[in-house]
Amino acid sequence: xxxxxxxxxxxxxxxxxxxxxxxxxxxxxxxxxxxxxxxxxxxxxxxxxxxxxxxxxxxxxxxxxxxxxxxxxxxxxxxxxxxxxxxxxxxxxxxxxxxxxxxxxxxxxxxxxxxxxxxxxxxxxxxxxxxxxxxxxxxxxxxxxxxxxxxxxxxxxxxxxxxxxxxxxxxxxxxxxxxxxxxxxxxxxxxxxxxxxxxxxxxxxxxxxxxxxxxxxxxxxxxxxxxxxxxxxxxxxxxxxxxxxxxxxxxxxxxxxxxxxxxxxxxxxxxxxxxxxxxxxxxxxxxxxxxxxxxxxxxxxxxxxxxxxxxxxxxxxxxxxxxxxxxxxxxxxxxxxxxxxxxxxxxxxxxxxxxxxxxxxxxxxxxxxxxxxxxxxxxxxxxxxxxxxxxxxxxxxxxxxxxxxxxxxxxxxxxxxxxxxxxxxxxxxxxxxxxxxxxxxxxxxxxxxxxxxxxxxxxxxxxxxxxxxxxxxxxxxxxxxxxxxxxxxxxxxxxxxxxxxxxxxxxxxxxxxxxxxxxxxxxxxxxxxxxxxxxxxxxxxxxxxxxxxxxx
Numbered sequence: 001x002x003x004x005x006x007x008x009x010x011x012x013x014x015x016x017x018x019x020x021x022x023x024x025x026x027x028x029x030x031x032x033x034x035x036x037x038x039x040x041x042x043x044x045x046x047x048x049x050x051x052x053x054x055x056x057x058x059x060x061x062x063x064x065x066x067x068x069x070x071x072x073x074x075x076x077x078x079x080x081x082x083x084x085x086x087x088x089x090x091x092x093x094x095x096x097x098x099x100x101x102x103x104x105x106x107x108x109x110x111x112x113x114x115x116x117x118x119x120x121x122x123x124x125x126x127x128x129x130x131x132x133x134x135x136x137x138x139x140x141x142x143x144x145x146x147x148x149x150x151x152x153x154x155x156x157x158x159x160x161x162x163x164x165x166x167x168x169x170x171x172x173x174x175x176x177x178x179x180x181x182x183x184x185x186x187x188x189x190x191x192x193x194x195x196x197x198x199x200x201x202x203x204x205x206x207x208x209x210x211x212x213x214x215x216x217x218x219x220x221x222x223x224x225x226x227x228x229x230x231x232x233x234x235x236x237x238x239x240x241x242x243x244x245x246x247x248x249x250x251x252x253x254x255x256x257x258x259x260x261x262x263x264x265x266x267x268x269x270x271x272x273x274x275x276x277x278x279x280x281x282x283x284x285x286x287x288x289x290x291x292x293x294x295x296x297x298x299x300x301x302x303x304x305x306x307x308x309x310x311x312x313x314x315x316x317x318x319x320x321x322x323x324x325x326x327x328x329x330x331x332x333x334x335x336x337x338x339x340x341x342x343x344x345x346x347x348x349x350x351x352x353x354x355x356x357x358x359x360x361x362x363x364x365x366x367x368x369x370x371x372x373x374x375x376x377x378x379x380x381x382x383x384x385x386x387x388x389x390x391x392x393x394x395x396x397x398x399x400x401x402x403x404x405x406x407x408x409x410x411x412x413x414x415x416x417x418x419x420x421x422x423x424x425x426x427x428x429x430x431x432x433x434x435x436x437x438x439x440x441x442x443x444x445x446x447x448x449x450x451x452x453x454x455x456x457x458x459x460x461x462x463x464x465x466x467x468x469x470x471x472x473x474x475x476x477x478x479x480x481x482x483x484x485x486x487x488x489x490x491x492x493x494x495x496x497x498x499x500x501x502x503x504x505x506x507x508x509x510x511x512x513x514x515x516x517x518x519x520x521x522x523x524x525x526x527x528x529x530x531x532x533x534x535x536x537x538x539x540x541x542x543x544x545x546x547x548x549x550x551x552x
Contacts, residue, residue, distance in 0.1 A: 022429050028267060035072075037225060040262055050069065059095060060098040063098075071083075087109050107129035108132070116305075118309075131151050134148040146187070149184070151180070172552060175191055179184070189217075192211045193234065196212040212231055226262055229270070235248075248411050269304070270307070275287070277314060285321060289315075305341070312331045312338065313335045381521075407523065410439040467493045484515055486521075486524070523544070
């Protein structure tokens with residue numbers, strides 16, 4: 001049988017590669033959504049990304065696909081050591097700026113795996129790496145904000161349990177702020193759950209229930225199952241503390257149903273643990289023992305040391321209640337040995353040292369940023385000084401150019417008055433008076449422009465008779481008043497403390513506009529004033545159409 005072969009032109013290969021890249025991007029978007037909800041399909045999507053990336057020899061996408069697979073292996077398959085190995089494989093594949101861009105996510109994933117393994121010092125170091133890389137960036141993408149928020153949140157819960165002295169509420173507040181900025185409902189829900197745990201430890205169960213219901217509501221809307229499982233188990237426990245067995249069972253059953261869907265052994269273990277503690281509160285000791293044992297087996301299989309510490313303490317307490325002191329001692333010893341293994345002097349010192357080093361670096365970075373900001377302010381101040389100097393020069397030149405024609409108009413008007421003398425009619429004398437008064441007003445405005453152009457100028461307020469100001473306004477607007485046959489009226493106005501030139505300019509503009517933009521055949525403008533407390537309130541009204549409400 002003859003064999004056939006298929007060949008592709010270069011353009012076809014380019015098109016095929018673009019299509020594959022587009023498919024990879026779509027899969028990564030699906031992973032982003034799925035990982036915030038149930039994570040059930042994240043592994044499947046991640047493996048497709050890896051396969052497609054290999055088909056086009058795209059090592060960066062292959063590396064990022066492996067990082068997503070590492071997340072899935074950690075939170076769903078609960079294989080923490082394998083998750084760490086996959087993270088390292090991913091980092092080796094990524095190159096250049098792509099590697100730099102995704103380095104925070106690499107450290108976040110490793111921190112999460114170490115945290116589940118009970119390696120607190122290593123987990124803290126990885127989370128702090130992520131924070132260092134992202135905290136002081138000038139701009140952050142939403143994805144980077146999510147990574148940063150997750151690092152802060154995980155740092156908070158890393159040491160947020162009995163017998164540990166490293167709890168820092170600042171981390172939780174930072175996480176809550178970032179999640180709120182992003183409108184990340186599952187993230188906000190996690191923070192509310194932590195607030196609930198805080199009140200639970202204070203034995204304020206009603207307040208704890210309140211926060212847990214907030215967490216539940218925020219996670220329920222997007223159907224974030226990986227979080228709902230935790231919140232339902234916690235609600236079941238707190239209702240049991242309130243001796244509400246009915247509601248307790250309802251939420252535990254919901255948690256069990258969710259666990260079957262997400263197939264996470266860790267979440268199943270957590271539910272067994274909470275049922276055990278709830279049964280203790282309801283004095284159902286056999287049921288408590290049964291569920292504690294189930295949780296212990298799961299935690300041992302997964303190697304979740306932090307959760308085992310808690311279980312051993314609970315089992316010891318249960319044995320004391322049942323008066324089985326030999327077993328109680330055995331569990332207490334396991335608890336103490338495991339806690340010591342996690343927090344011996346060397347590890348505690350390493351944790352404290354790393355955290356102090358981070359805080360020191362953070363302060364140094366903040367100081368550096370403040371220094372740069374001060375340098376920028378100094379630069380802007382110098383630029384402003386240059387601009388002010390240029391403005392002063394312009395004002396001096398402009399005012400000089402304005403004064404010359406004013407002096408000429410004023411001089412010729414006075415010359416006409418002297419030379420014509422009694423030959424001038426009454427109207428002509430009045431017109432010359434208006435001309436001279438107008439030039440005087442303009443000269444005053446030019447002088448004030450010079451004063452205002454001085455950067456050191458401080459306004460000197462003096463008593464200003466507003467009746468005198470309005471008379472000057474009417475005189476200056478005589479031409480337009482006569483042309484439009486406008487009627488200007490004003491009450492007896494007060495004397496106010498202000499700058500006369502500014503008052504003149506203000507009322508000149510207001511009155512002029514009231515006449516100019518008035519469609520009535522005979523414009524009417526009225527100026528009134530009332531005193532309110534220590535202030536004067538002026539009103540300028542006219543008989544025009546006014547400004548429509550939507551444009552006010």
